[in-house]
Amino acid sequence: MRMVIVTGLSGAGKTQAVRALEDLGFFCVDNLPPRLMGKFVELCLASRREIKNVALVVDIRGGEFFDDLSDALTGLQQGGIKYEILFLEASDDVLLRRYKEARRVHPLSQGGDVLAGIRQEREKLRELRGRADVKVDTSRLSPAQLKEIIRSHFAVDESGGRLRVTITSFGYKYGIPSDCDLLFDVRFLPNPHYQPDLRPLTGNDRTVADYVLAPAVTGQFLHKLQDLLQFLLPYYQAEGKSGLQIAVGCTGGRHRSVTIVNELARFLRQQGYPVQVQHRDIGQPAEGDVCGSS
Structure with a gap:
């Protein structure tokens, strides 16, 4: 039986997950007291219905029962039950906006101070976050994007046991994943943002990709990066890691990072790895500040 424990910050998207x-x-159960997790597993294993996949939502709504989680895990x-922890989070300002x-009312807010409740919860979950197998920041994700990430991590494994790789392009001006x-x-x-005919396009367009890939330095960089990944990934897999998150950033996340991510994905798929590509900030406007937006 595969067990996923869904937890994280209130308002970060556990319901959608x-x-x-x-x-x-x-088979999903919401807000199960941690003390009952072992008994629940026994019931699933004893059930006539063959239950292969179980997801349990455990968070601070459990109040004092939540403090039993560490002992429950x-x-x-000790009972030989394997589990994975999915931890969902978002920035303070995004969580505050969602609550408004x-x-x-935030479960830990006192006197209606939602931000204080968010910060208290973040501190309370710090240790659990460190134990998580999969961490997802939903600050800039749509429900559809979150669903795709969940699918990529927890769908029936058709990878033949190979390490699953997710490669994300992003813009530094919008924050690091x-x-x-x-x-x-x-x-x-070289930055396509400064080419008027390329600025409105993205790294998915052939003309932008050709511009980014043309210089010798890009070829040298890709060769060294591909060599590094070809060396590293088997060791990550040997250590038991089932998924690897790679992020590639440029200023605005529309041109250079998109091109490089597409090239890396093509290379890793040739090596036999199942690869998911995410272009987080490709939809941001092309117009930017004087430093360029890409």
Whole structure:
């Protein structure tokens, strides 16, 4: 039986994550007291219905029962039950905006101070976040994008046991992805933003890709990066890692990073790795500040 424990900050998207897991065939239980996790596993294993995939939502709504989570996880390990922790988070300002829009009360807010509740919860979950197998920052994700990320991590494994790789392009001006394992900065490459005919386009357009790939330095960089990944990925897999998050950033996330991510994805697929590509900031406007937006 595969068990996924869904947790994280209130307002970060746990409801959407559970719906996505249900669509993948998981049997989902929301807000289960940690003390009952072991008993729940026993019931699933004893059930006449063959339950192969289970997702449990455990968060601070459990109040004092949430403090039992660490002991409950230890009990699962001692019982030989394998589990994965999916941790969802978002920035303070995004969570605050979501609470205001939904007109909800934060579980830890006192006197209506939502921001204080968010910060208290973040601190309370710090250790659990460190134990998470998959961390997803939903600050800039749509429900559809979150669903695709959930699918890429928890769908029935058709990869033949190979390490699953997610490569994300992003713009530094919009923040670094918080869930990446490897991060590469390509702002040293020639910038299409300063070419008027290329500025409105993206790295998915052939003319932009040709412009970024033309200089010798780009070829040298790709060769060295591909060689590094070809060396590293088998070791990550040997250590038991099932998925790897790679992020590639330029200034605005529309041109250079998109091109490089597409090239890396093509290379890794040739090596037999299942690869998912995400262009986080490609939809941002092309017009930027004097430093360029890409």
